[in-house]
Amino acid sequence: MDTLPQPEGTRLALIEAGLRLFGQQGFAATSVRQIALAAGANIAAIAYHFGGKDGLRLACAEEFGRRMSSAMTTSPGRPASTAAEARAALQDILRAMLGFLLGDRGAGALVPFMLRELAENGPGVDLVYRSFAEPTHSRLCTLWALASGHDPASTDTRLIVFTLIGQIMYFRIGQPVVTRRMGWDTYGPDQIDQIARQISRNLDAMLGFDPEG
């Protein structure tokens, strides 16, 4: 069976520009003219390749899903079979999520696009869920259950994992508030490290783990 064709040439350039501009400005605030200009393509190319602005948005969401799925499967993640290993794996994943969401490189246009789709409840939410939110949450549930001794499928476990994820996500979504209140210009490596250490301490506390012991 064939795999979905990878976008290339003009088509890819338009998707690239769409991911970036939709993410930066939002869907409604971005015109197809602006996208075509940024992509070095003609305005009519959008209708030709995607049927219109809505089609381009969907193609961007599909490209997001493709890249995210690939990033998820190639991410390291040491295997965990004991509670201590699961705790270490949790720390790793939460740290990686923080770097992915707050770091200036790597994520590129993907994170802003994802957050816009989520905030606007756009047609890309479904792909964001399936390619990123669900796999991440599911994986964290398994590890949390192993680390804490609880049921991975229970309501409590799923809620706890969302509180873990929320701690991280907020530093991205509330960025203008956080940086202003902390007196930071932006999130540099030092700031990300400080945040990561705090989230790590919170996880230990929630697991009833005493790092001093």
Added chain:
Amino acid sequence: MDTLPQPEGTRLALIEAGLRLFGQQGFAATSVRQIALAAGANIAAIAYHFGGKDGLRLACAEEFGRRMSSAMTTSPGRPASTAAEARAALQDILRAMLGFLLGDRGAGALVPFMLRELAENGPGVDLVYRSFAEPTHSRLCTLWALASGHDPASTDTRLIVFTLIGQIMYFRIGQPVVTRRMGWDTYGPDQIDQIARQISRNLDAMLGFDPEG
């Protein structure tokens, strides 16, 4: 000295409609025609009263700040002078924040408007910060310091408080993801209670407090 005049009549109706529609659809996706129609006013009234669409947006942000400041000063908040009282006050405030962000009544159009301004990094961010984010964070820092015995002005305290706030905010921002993963239709009283209890347990764990002891 005079206080700022309270909007009334057409002016207030336009602000009310703006708060609601900007919050629901975003700034760029909302036309002044739509707002005038929803307010039962004439299209030209927006230019007359606010100078244009941007002016209306700012007036909405000012109204947001006014209502939020008033809600903040009238909110209960038992006085705390011991660590145990501070812990109880923290639980109260976090619970109230959750109800404010997730509940269908009370907040009304304010929460969606605030989140849109934040997501779009609009001109209202400054007022959101001064009227809501800063006072809330500041108050929580004081209580956390009292409950934990740490310095209220330290970097760690401020970061910890943001992790508390983030746990709550995410359940609103990530609502489509959370409800889907939890198998919930929406956030009802039962769901909010479950979330509140989990956040309460997390706070206890972070404070090193054992509810069984």
Added chain:
DNA sequence: GTCTATAAACAGATAGAC
């Protein structure tokens, strides 16, 4: 203060040449 009418710019979509 509120209205109608309209201006001027812009949006997305498309026809048709190449």
Added chain:
DNA sequence: GTCTATCTGTTTATAGAC
């Protein structure tokens, strides 16, 4: 597949009557 030119509708803003 890519281009120019244009169509059609909508946007915000404004002029001017009342």
